[in-house]
Amino acid sequence: MNILILGSGGREHALAWAVMQNPKCDRLIVAPGNAGIAKIADCASLNAEDGGAVVTFAEENAIDFVIVGPEAPLAAGVADRLRDAGILVFGPSEAAARLEASKSFTKEICDAADAPTAGYGHFTDAEAAKAHVRASGAPIVVKADGLAAGKGVIVAMDEQTALDAIDDMFGGAFGGAGAEVVIEEFMEGEEASLFVLCDGEEILSIGTAQDHKRVGEGDTGLNTGGMGAYSPAPILSAEVEARAMEEIVKPTMRVMAERGMPYQGVLYAGLMIKDGQPRLVEYNVRFGDPECQVLMMRLGAQALDLMQAAAEGRLADARVNWAEDHAITVVMAANGYPGDYQKGSEIKGLAALPEDSMNMVFHAGTKAEGDKILANGGRVLNVTARGDSLTEARDRAYAMVDQIDWPEGFVRRDIGWRAL
Numbered sequence: 001m002n003i004l005i006l007g008s009g010g011r012e013h014a015l016a017w018a019v020m021q022n023p024k025c026d027r028l029i030v031a032p033g034n035a036g037i038a039k040i041a042d043c044a045s046l047n048a049e050d051g052g053a054v055v056t057f058a059e060e061n062a063i064d065f066v067i068v069g070p071e072a073p074l075a076a077g078v079a080d081r082l083r084d085a086g087i088l089v090f091g092p093s094e095a096a097a098r099l100e101a102s103k104s105f106t107k108e109i110c111d112a113a114d115a116p117t118a119g120y121g122h123f124t125d126a127e128a129a130k131a132h133v134r135a136s137g138a139p140i141v142v143k144a145d146g147l148a149a150g151k152g153v154i155v156a157m158d159e160q161t162a163l164d165a166i167d168d169m170f171g172g173a174f175g176g177a178g179a180e181v182v183i184e185e186f187m188e189g190e191e192a193s194l195f196v197l198c199d200g201e202e203i204l205s206i207g208t209a210q211d212h213k214r215v216g217e218g219d220t221g222l223n224t225g226g227m228g229a230y231s232p233a234p235i236l237s238a239e240v241e242a243r244a245m246e247e248i249v250k251p252t253m254r255v256m257a258e259r260g261m262p263y264q265g266v267l268y269a270g271l272m273i274k275d276g277q278p279r280l281v282e283y284n285v286r287f288g289d290p291e292c293q294v295l296m297m298r299l300g301a302q303a304l305d306l307m308q309a310a311a312e313g314r315l316a317d318a319r320v321n322w323a324e325d326h327a328i329t330v331v332m333a334a335n336g337y338p339g340d341y342q343k344g345s346e347i348k349g350l351a352a353l354p355e356d357s358m359n360m361v362f363h364a365g366t367k368a369e370g371d372k373i374l375a376n377g378g379r380v381l382n383v384t385a386r387g388d389s390l391t392e393a394r395d396r397a398y399a400m401v402d403q404i405d406w407p408e409g410f411v412r413r414d415i416g417w418r419a420l
């Protein structure tokens with residue numbers, strides 16, 4: 001089978017790594033890929049958000065299966081173009097991708113599905129939004145409706161912060177994404193994520209994870225794309241997971257199918273859990289990054305079979321082979337991230353590290369220059385390990401971190417603390 005993965009981050013390196021373990025894979029191309037991916041697969045330059053270009057590329061390279069990593073190509077309808085051309089693809093349609101691309105769409109689907117989530121109001125003008133904030137008081141959450149690269153959510157602990165956020169959003173701080181705003185009730189609890197595959201009808205859980213969004217130890221400081229993650233998430237016990245499936249995920253998938261937008265791909269349900277009750281924070285229509293890295297570490301080669309079964313509508317017969325294991329990933333980021341940072345510093349010591357089913361360094365933002373690996377982004381490496389316990393996995397991951405010689409980068413030393 002010839003496979004094409006769209007994307008260029010640590011998520012896509014982990015997907016590529018899992019796919020390559022599977023003997024079914026004859027050839028793997030990742031577009032555009034990165035320096036780590038280039039060591040295990042072919043990389044090609046391609047505009048992943050241009051459906052026409054992706055179809056032409058897939059046809060020219062005799063691709064049998066396309067796996068879409070990030071949300072932008074999905075929101076741009078790339079999966080639809082591929083399906084129209086008769087090419088097997090893992091990832092939802094443009095219509096179904098609105099579960100991530102529009103917060104108000106998701107809220108309306110949750111209403112129809114009777115899925116527990118935060119109470120909300122949806123606004124198209126600043127004055128009405130501000131009146132709602134004044135009437136509700138703080139804490140309160142202000143969200144740009146559209147895709148804002150993870151930056152369009154302001155959790156306001158006081159009223160003024162919420163009012164300022166409304167001005168920023170309607171003032172264009174998030175471009176078109178902020179032309180509409182959703183204001184939500186603040187939910188308390190502990191956050192965790194549930195990942196399920198869907199084939200339009202059937203749903204299959206493929207694991208739970210928790211990530212660390214704040215840049216600083218003890219979950220302090222600025223928000224980031226994620227400084228580390230681990231799987232499983234202990235707070236998502238079997239009981240809580242079953243509730244999330246029955247009360248949130250299944251009804252959502254049913255409503256999507258009833259409305260003519262059957263969902264196919266991976267659905268990432270971000271949950272807030274309090275006293276054993278999960279409520280939906282958000283859906284994403286793709287794997288999380290860095291959550292994907294720990295899920296792939298645990299699933300290995302079967303990930304390809306499962307994604308193929310979802311794409312072919314065969315999930316009813318699919319099973320996950322679970323091991324009683326734990327995985328953790330520690331993000332190495334460039335000094336200064338998530339603020340300004342330098343690109344181009346050299347990372348040494350990678351070649352000496354183990355690369356096996358227990359230890360993998362996935363590349364997120366790197367570039368090769370001759371024999372050198374250079375930092376080429378904010379989040380640069382995902383140092384990932386598996387073990388019989390989370391402690392074992394963590395010790396393995398930090399042992400690798402300590403062998404990496406990159407003074408221009410930093411890690412959080414406390415990934416997994418909530419679960420340890």
Ligand code: AMP
Nearest residue numbers: 118141153155184185186187270281282
């Ligand atoms: P989102 O992009 O919707 O996941 O929001 C980013 C982060 O903001 C989430 O991971 C939560 O930590 C926080 N958040 C979003 N909505 C709420 C809410 N209604 N109550 C409390 N925290 C929230």
Ligand code: GLY
Nearest residue numbers: 225226288289290
């Ligand atoms: N790690 C959070 C995300 O991928 O959205």
